[in-house]
Amino acid sequence: MAFLCIKLIFRKNGRFSSQHVHDNAALRRQGIHCVMDQDREARRKRKTAIKEK
Numbered sequence: 001m002a003f004l005c006i007k008l009i010f011r012k013n014g015r016f017s018s019q020h021v022h023d024n025a026a027l028r029r030q031g032i033h034c035v036m037d038q039d040r041e042a043r044r045k046r047k048t049a050i051k052e053k
Contacts, residue, residue: 021033
């Protein structure tokens with residue numbers, strides 16, 4: 001806990017960087033998205049619904 005406090009005190013603006021996948025530039029360049037975005041994209045691509053018999 002002490003090391004986290006030191007990081008907040010000595011860092012510019014005293015903030016941590018975002019840990020979300022969509023905020024990471026390296027992952028965006030590789031085309032990696034968060035699970036929610038991947039699910040949303042897969043649902044849009046599915047054009048036909050499963051028909052029940």
